[in-house]
Amino acid sequence: MLFCLGHGQHVVQEKDAASKTAGAPLTAVAPDMHLKGYAAPTREPELEGEPAEAGMAGDADMVSADMPTEDVGKFCYYFPSGYALPESADMPELLDALADSMVEANPVSAEQNSQIPPVFTYWGQFIDHDMTANTDRESDVSMIEGNISPKTRDEVTANLFNLRDGSLGLDSLYGDTVGQGPFANRLSQIMRFPGNRAKMRLGLPAAVGGRVPLPETDNATDLLRLGFLLRNNILTVEELRAIPDPDLRSVFLDGDGNPIPTRAIIGDSRNDENLIVAQLQVLFLRFHNKLADxxxxxxxxxxxxxxxxxxxxxxxxxxxxxxxxxxxxDEVVDLAAPLYTAFYDMHNGSGPKMPMPLEFSVAGFRFGHSMVRGGYDHNRFFGQAEGGSTPLQPFAAMNDLFAFTGDGRMNGFPVEQLPQNWVVEWDRWVSIDPANPGRSARKIDTELAPPLLDLVNQPAGVFKHLARRNLRRGYRLSLPTAQSCVESVLNSGYKQFDVLTPEQLAEGSDARQKAVKDGGFDTNTPLWFYILKEAEVLGNGEHLGPLGSHIVANTLVGLVVNDIESYWNAPGGRWQPEHFDAQHPIKSIQDVMRFCGML
Known part of the structure; x- marks a missing residue:
C-alpha cells in the first residue's frame, strides 16, 4: 500500500453519517497528517524523452481518504481474553515513571554492547515498515498529553486499520495498491526506469567536497527525489501547485508553495526519516535491479x-x-507458526489482507528501540579512519542520521540529494569490531539511548519520549499484560519456558525499583517492558527471551507460511535461494550487499 506517512500519524474510521454506508472511508484525524491516494496502474507506459540518470526507485504514495475498509488490513489481538493493565486515573503517570527509568548509563559501558551487527537494528525497522502502519497515532489514543483511559478491545479492532497489507511482500518498496487520479498515474509512470521497465529508478548522491565512499563506479546510492524530477522537467512546479487536495499538495510543497526538492519518491516516507533505513531501501531497490539483470x-x-x-x-x-x-x-518453523496460523484463520474472513497481532505491532516488535546507539561508525568520513583518510567526525551521531534525509532536508545543505560523503559503507554495519563499539548494536534491554527520549523530526502532538510513547500506547490499546500472554503461550502446546519473577522484573536502579513497585508492574507488567526485561535477563541482551521470541517468530514466520505467494508456498515446493553469482547463493544480508556491489 502506498502512502506518505510519518511516524506519529494515524488513521481511523469515520463515525459520521457518510461513513455508515458499506465500505466506510478512512479519515485523517490530525491536522498534520497527509494521507491521500495515488498509486500505480496495472501497466505503466514508457515515458518519452526522460533522462536515463541513475537506475530505479519505489513508489511514493498515500492512503486514500475514501478508501473502503476492505482495502486495509486488520489489527486484532493474539489473546483477546487476556487481562490488561488495571484502569486507574494515575496509570499514565505510573507508566511515565517507568519510562523515565529506562535511560542508559552515560557514558555507555562496554557491557551494553552486543554481538549483534548494527544493521539488524535498522533491518528490523525496515521490516516493520513493510508490514504495518497506523499504530503510532490517533487524536485520542496513545500519544496525547495528560490523563488517558484504555479503549475497549472492540473499539480498537473496529477503528484501527493496518495501512499495509501485512505480508512480507516488500509493499514499502513496490507500493502495491490501486491508484486514484491523473497525478497518481503520472507518478507511477515515473517510478520505473524508462530505459528498462523491469527496473526501478534510484538517484545519484550530491557531490560534496570530492569525498566519495564506495562504490565509486556505480554511485546510484540515493533515493529518487523530487528535485531530480523538477530539474529534468519530468514534473513541474505548476503541476504540483495544481494538485486539488491541499494535504496531498503539502507533501511536495512547503507553506509558501515552494517545492521540497529532498522529498523522496518511495513507497513509504517513513523509510526516509532515518538515513540507515533509507540506505536499506536503496539496497533492496538495487537488489531488484541486479536480479532483473x-x-x-x-x-x-x-x-x-x-x-x-x-x-x-x-x-x-x-x-x-x-x-x-x-x-x-526452529520450533516455530518446524510447527509452521501455529500461534499465528490460528490467529490468521480466525481473522482473515473479511478480505485478502494479512491480519496483524497488536501484541506484536505495539509491543513485541518494538524491541529494536533498545538496540539503537547514540552514534555509529558510519563510513570513512563519519567514523573510523581508513587508508590514511581523516574523518570529518569520529562517528555519525543519531541526530545526524535523522538530519541527512529528505525529512531532515539534508541538514540544511543546499542540495536535493544525499551528500555523497554520507553514503553508508556497509562493511562497518555487518561485522562486529570489539575495539569499536560503533560497529555493534546495543544489547536488547530496558535501557534506551538518550536520543530516543527526545526524538527529532516528530510531528506536532507526538510524544518525543519514545519509552513514554510505547508504554502509553500499550495501555491505551488495552494490550494484555505480559503475564497473561505467557499463560496463553504456555497453554498453546509449545515447550515450557522460563518466566520472569517479580524480583527479576524490579531489578535495576532505585528509580526503576520504585516505578515497578508503585505501578504493580512486577505482577502486571506492560508487555513491551517485559519483553525487553526478559531479553536482558534470560537472553543476556543478545537476543529476545522466550515470550518475545514466540510473539516475534510466530508472526514473521506465520506471515510467510500463510501467504500463498511467498517462497514457502512456491509452485513445486518450498523455494531455496538460487545461484545468481559465480560463488554462492544469496543466503545472508552480506550476500545481498556483495551481489549489489555495496560490499
Missing amino acids: ATQSRSFDTARRLTRWHYQWLVLHEYLPTVCDPAIV
Missing part, C-alpha cells in the same frame, strides 16, 4: 518475485535467528 529478463514481475522471496527467506533464516532465541525459531 541476472535473470536476463525484462520482466518486472520476475525480478519482484525473486526479490521478495530472497527477502522473506533472509528474514526467517538470518534475521530471526539473530534477534530471537534460535531454538524457539
